Every structure is written in structure tokens, then in C-alpha cells.
Amino acid sequence: MTEPYLSIPLDDQAATTLRDSGLRPAIVDTADDATFDAWLSAEARGFHARQPSAASLAQQRELLRHRRTTGVYDDSIPSPVAPVGTVSSWPAPLTVPGPRAVESWLISAVTVAPTHRRRRIASALLPAELRTAAALGIPVAALTVSESTIYGRWGFGPSAFSSVWTIDTRRAGWVGPTTPGRLSFTTPAEFVETGRSLLARQNAARAGEVGLSDYLSDRTMTPLEGAPDADKYRLVRYDGPDGEPEGFVTYTITEDDSDFTNATLDVVALVATTAAANAALWRYVIEMDLVATVRAHTRGVDEPLPWLVRDIRGAKVTNVQDHLWTRILDVPAALEARAYETAGSIVLEVDDPLGFAAGRFRLEVGADGTARVQETTDGADVSLPVGALASVYLGAPSVAGLAAAGRIEGDALALDRLFRTAVPPRLSSWF
Ligand SMILES: CC(C)(COP(=O)(O)OP(=O)(O)OC[C@H]1O[C@@H](n2cnc3c(N)ncnc32)[C@H](O)[C@@H]1OP(=O)(O)O)[C@@H](O)C(=O)NCCC(=O)NCCS
Known part of the structure; x- marks a missing residue:
């Protein structure tokens, strides 16, 4: 790894504060499998997720090495190898109105072990991330949040909201346009490069989206190791009339054993670089035989769906929430x-x-x-x-x-x- 942001040392101020509290902050050597595995396991525990399997750890090591990875260790506890605090960060383009791009510092994996909560570990780590970004000359930091009450204190504000949809397929009906392109099943193995470039095009065209690493791109198409319902993922591409790829949808379907016509389709990702692709992929999931309900999350607050269905009330926004938080530096x-x-x-x-x-x-x-x-x-x-x-x-x-x-x-x-x-x-x- 040669990227300059990976060799930046620990922030002095945070290091001093944490050491004064008897803790040992460190930049994690992501090339050291045992150390990185302990960090990845602590992060999963911090989000109450399953302990990652050996296969999952191997995959994460491979995909997440490019992040600047910080751990906070308590050497006074019997098993000090697992950090009690975690955070990771990396630079990526954030699309701003224009559309144009600004370099941003993405922050993720913010966890503090429940055994060490409210001892101001996060309070040391977050401003340290901001100072690191500022030292790199990056004007904006960004994150997505588990709870909306945490990050305002460090100057973040909610910058883009997202919507969650529940569609009653029989009631909704389709009155949107007939699209000229072609839908077909594909597999992550054959589609991944095309999918990555569609995501990059989609995200560069819309303020609020960020440039995705391969890790973040690929999980929209293929389940990560250990993902629930991994064997249910289906991937369908939409190509325009000229044969050029314009979008894809990844979804799972859960059957209702007592009524085969009552299945639920969950959209994992619906990616579109054109309005036609967006319409075609929505129509595809809404008109799926045997499916009574379609659910989709992290859509825009301006999703055109109400205008594409016969009965607006058949396509309900079931949640709107803060999603992207940014911090101007x-x-x-x-x-x-x-x-x-x-x-x-x-x-x-x-x-x-x-x-x-x-x-x-x-x-x-x-x-x-x-x-x-x-x-x-x-x-x-x-x-x-x-x-x-x-x-x-x-x-x-x-x-x-x-x-x-x-x-x-x-x-x-x-x-x-x-x-x-x-x-x-x-x-x-x-x-
Ligand atoms: C969120 C989390 C990282 C905070 O870590 P922490 O070390 O306990 O936080 P601190 O002790 O530094 O607290 C800093 C401030 O944030 C507040 N705070 C911390 N966690 C909070 C939460 N979940 N909700 C609201 N306020 C919170 C504290 O009360 C404190 O407030 P103050 O500055 O007004 O006194 C930790 O609770 C955690 O790991 N939660 C589960 C994982 C998670 O949700 N991570 C965030 C991912 S986006």
C-alpha cells in the first residue's frame, strides 16, 4: 500500500488523551492477519453483528486493507488483543451539485466496546479523524450513521435524506412508460466490472453519492461471505436499445409458505444511469408474478415511483430518514x-x-x-x-x-x- 493517507501517524492529541486514560491507540497493520482479524471481529461485535467466519474475515481483510484503520486497546484487560474502540477512514469523491466532485474523507466502523462505553473514546477518535482529513487538505468529511444523535456534536449535519418504500404490487399497477431496452439475468461473475462502472456513472451524476470502492460496489451485486439469504440473490441487468448497459437490480424473494401468491421481494440495490433503466427495473420488480409486496430502501426522496404506478397509495413511503452526514472542514x-x-x-x-x-x-x-x-x-x-x-x-x-x-x-x-x-x-x- 503506497497511498499517502495510509502512512499518516496517529493524531497526537487523541493519542495523548487516550493514553492519559490508560488506553493504547494504534494504527492497525492491516497486513498482519491476526491483528486485523481481531479488529474486524471487534467492529462486528460493536454493531452487534455475528462473529465473522474465517471465510468472512479472509474476504474482509482482502477488501478493506485500503482503509486507514485505527484501534484503541486496553492492555489492562485479560484479552487485550481485541480493540475496545475502532474506526476506519479513506478518501473518496463526493458528488456535489453541478454535478461536480469534491474529495471527501469517509469515516466508518465507529464502535466502542459496550464494556468501555461513555469513557470518551469516540470523543477522542472523531475529532482526530477530522484533523487527519484537514491535514490531508480534504475539505469535507462524511459518514452514514446508526443513530442520528451522535455526530452533530462534532459539526456533522444531515445532508441527504433517503426513503424506504413498501409497494403493494396488486394495488400499485404500472402506468409508467414502456421502455425500449432489454432485461436479462446475469451473474456477479460476468457482470461485476459492468456493475462497478454503472455505479460509478450513476453516483457521479447525483449530488450526495460517493465514489464506491470495489468492496462497496460489489456488495450491491453479490452477497458478502456470511450474508443472510446469500443463495437467494438474483441479479438482472437492463441494456438500452443499442445494447449499452444502463442499470441493474439485485433482489431476494421470500416465499409465503401458506400462500404462493404472497411472496415478498426485497430490493438489495436498484442502479440506473437513465430514466428508462429506472422505470424498467421498477416495473420488473413490481410486475413479478407471485410477489405481493416489494420493499426497497435507500432510495432518493424524489423517487418518481408515485407517478409510475396506477394507484399512488399502492406505493408507500414507509420511512424517510437522515442518511448522509457531512462535516465541512x-x-x-x-x-x-x-x-x-x-x-x-x-x-x-x-x-x-x-x-x-x-x-x-x-x-x-x-x-x-x-x-x-x-x-x-x-x-x-x-x-x-x-x-x-x-x-x-x-x-x-x-x-x-x-x-x-x-x-x-x-x-x-x-x-x-x-x-x-x-x-x-x-x-x-x-x-
Ligand atoms: C456511538 C459510540 C461509538 C459512542 O462511543 P463512546 O466512546 O461511548 O462515546 P463518548 O463517551 O465519547 O461520548 C461522546 C458523547 O456522545 C454521546 N453519545 C455517545 N453515544 C451516543 C449515542 N449512541 N446516542 C446519543 N449520544 C451518544 C455521549 O453521551 C457523549 O455526550 P457529551 O459529549 O454530550 O457528554 C458507541 O456507543 C457505540 O459503539 N455504539 C454502537 C455502535 C454504533 O452505533 N456506532 C456508530 C456507528 S455510525
Whole structure:
């Protein structure tokens, strides 16, 4: 491994704090199988998952070596080989409005052993990740969260929401377009390269999506070792009329033993680079014989499904939740990275107790939608904490709510006009 981010040493401040608490933080040598296995097992335990099998550990070692992997060890316990704290991180492009891309620092695997909870281990690790990203010159950090109450304290804000759907197939019916392409079954073995490139194209075209590693791409097509229902995965591709691949759907079907017409289809992933592919793949799962219910998660909040079915109430959003959380570390670089849909100028006063993003900045957007951002001493039009800036950064319609909550002060309408985008951000994967 030669990537520079892998050789960055442990953050000094976190190391000192943790050592003062009798703990030993370390960057994990992911080439050392025993050490990495102990870390991977501790991470699984931290999320209350099964102990990974030997095959699963071997697969994870192979696929996750590229991450910067940190463990916190307590050498005073009888089995100190398993870390009591874990976190991993790596750089990846985040799509921002335009669509354009900004380099981001993705953070994952944040766990603290239940035996060591609330001893401020996470409080040492998270700011350390932010300092590491800032030292690398990366303007934005990002994560997906198990609970929405954890990360606001470190300046993260929810930046893209996702929806969960439950479709009553008989009631819904299809009134969407007839699509010109072709559907066919495929296998991960023959499709994986095509699938990866479709994911890359889809994700580069939509604010909120991130560039996926092979690990994150492949698990949309093929079950990882030990995945429940692994033998039920089905993979269907959609190719346009010219034969070019435009999308795929991966799904499982669970039968109802008492009624064969009552099966449930769970969409693992539905990936589309064109509207036709999106429609064709939805139609395919909704019209599946013997299936009464289709469930799909991590869809956008603007999913066109209600307009594609005969009875809107047959396709229900059963949950909308915060999904992508971002943390702005460098305001000029982050705000200049995205495009804006109207020209204008605004002065933002950003409050950031951790210091990275604090200051007053003038954002000037030209007629071509490109911004210039500079520190200024001019009076602020809008004041907001860095977490609120994250919530409006990718174009989500969050300004009015944040203003109503008193978290945006000043000319909220002007902020909304500049930052909001016609298409809301979406993140369709977990990391
Ligand atoms: C979330 C987790 C990593 C926190 O670790 P921790 O070392 O216990 O956290 P800390 O002691 O540093 O607590 C830091 C602050 O966060 C708060 N906090 C920690 N976990 C929280 C939670 N689950 N919900 C709400 N607040 C939480 C603490 O109360 C503390 O608040 P304060 O700063 O206002 O005093 C740990 O509880 C955990 O492993 N949970 C299960 C796995 C998980 O959900 N990980 C997050 C993945 S996105």
C-alpha cells in the first residue's frame, strides 16, 4: 500500500488523551492477519453483528486493507488483543451539485466496546479523524450513521435524506412508460466490472453519492461471505436499445409458505444511469408474478415511483430518514467545489467550536453557477453553525426548517435561493 493517507501517524492529541486514560491507540497493520482479524471481529461485535467466519474475515481483510484503520486497546484487560474502540477512514469523491466532485474523507466502523462505553473514546477518535482529513487538505468529511444523535456534536449535519418504500404490487399497477431496452439475468461473475462502472456513472451524476470502492460496489451485486439469504440473490441487468448497459437490480424473494401468491421481494440495490433503466427495473420488480409486496430502501426522496404506478397509495413511503452526514472542514474549498443554480452573493458567518470552518465568508456566484469564496469583514447576511451549513451544502430543502428552529439566523430566503437545487441530494449506499 503506497497511498499517502495510509502512512499518516496517529493524531497526537487523541493519542495523548487516550493514553492519559490508560488506553493504547494504534494504527492497525492491516497486513498482519491476526491483528486485523481481531479488529474486524471487534467492529462486528460493536454493531452487534455475528462473529465473522474465517471465510468472512479472509474476504474482509482482502477488501478493506485500503482503509486507514485505527484501534484503541486496553492492555489492562485479560484479552487485550481485541480493540475496545475502532474506526476506519479513506478518501473518496463526493458528488456535489453541478454535478461536480469534491474529495471527501469517509469515516466508518465507529464502535466502542459496550464494556468501555461513555469513557470518551469516540470523543477522542472523531475529532482526530477530522484533523487527519484537514491535514490531508480534504475539505469535507462524511459518514452514514446508526443513530442520528451522535455526530452533530462534532459539526456533522444531515445532508441527504433517503426513503424506504413498501409497494403493494396488486394495488400499485404500472402506468409508467414502456421502455425500449432489454432485461436479462446475469451473474456477479460476468457482470461485476459492468456493475462497478454503472455505479460509478450513476453516483457521479447525483449530488450526495460517493465514489464506491470495489468492496462497496460489489456488495450491491453479490452477497458478502456470511450474508443472510446469500443463495437467494438474483441479479438482472437492463441494456438500452443499442445494447449499452444502463442499470441493474439485485433482489431476494421470500416465499409465503401458506400462500404462493404472497411472496415478498426485497430490493438489495436498484442502479440506473437513465430514466428508462429506472422505470424498467421498477416495473420488473413490481410486475413479478407471485410477489405481493416489494420493499426497497435507500432510495432518493424524489423517487418518481408515485407517478409510475396506477394507484399512488399502492406505493408507500414507509420511512424517510437522515442518511448522509457531512462535516465541512474548509469552507472556501467546499463551497467553491459545487455549482449553484442562480447567480448571487451572500456573506455567511459560520460558527464552529472545533475551529476548522469558523469565520465569515463571502460567497459570490457568477452567471455560470461557479462560486468564489473569500474571508471577509463585511456584515453577515446569514449566521449558522457548521452542522447547519452541512445540511444545506448539497442542495437539500433544509433551510426553512433550520431557520424555524433558530439554527439559521438572518436572510434564510437568500441562502435557500442560492444553495437549494432542483434535484435533492441522494445517497443510495451505506458505508
Ligand atoms: C456511538 C459510540 C461509538 C459512542 O462511543 P463512546 O466512546 O461511548 O462515546 P463518548 O463517551 O465519547 O461520548 C461522546 C458523547 O456522545 C454521546 N453519545 C455517545 N453515544 C451516543 C449515542 N449512541 N446516542 C446519543 N449520544 C451518544 C455521549 O453521551 C457523549 O455526550 P457529551 O459529549 O454530550 O457528554 C458507541 O456507543 C457505540 O459503539 N455504539 C454502537 C455502535 C454504533 O452505533 N456506532 C456508530 C456507528 S455510525
